[in-house]
Amino acid sequence: MTGQAPDAAAIERLARAALARIPEPFQAHLADIVLVIEDFADDETLDAMGIEDPFDLTGLYRGRPVGEKSAWDGVTMPDEIHLYRRPLLDEWVHTGVTLEALITHVVVHEVGHHFGLSDDDMHALEDSAE
Secondary structure: OOOOOOOHHHHHHHHHHHHHHOOOOOHHHOOOOEEEEEOOOOHHHHHHHOOOOHHHOOEEEEOOOHHHOOOOOOOOOOOEEEEEHHHHHHHHHHHOOOHHHHHHHHHHHHHHHHHOOOHHHHHHHHHHHO
16 A cells, blocks of 8 residues: 555654653653544634645644643533644645654644643744654
8 A cells, every 4th residue: 555645543653752852850641632633623723723625734722731721610612633634644745844744743732732832932842742
């Protein structure tokens, strides 16, 4: 099956490997994050974000940043990192970076949202996860 685009399972394996490379103290807070791999974001998500072209969204964090959580929170849905396979593959083809590097970049960016990090902090975290 050479020449076929990586499927959702392959994307998930790369994303889980990227998550596993994220160092402590961040790693301790990642066990409950759910990874969701979809071909594209749904229309509701795209509309809410003001995105017209579904190829413009490669990943999304859904949840409350760690610093905003409280012991007083009621039952909540687990935090999720959504990765969108088709936009990822499109970006992979157009940028020439490895698929592993691209997925690591997107996963670290979404993990950064989980922790409420700035873009500079996300870049530092990405450097340590490579």
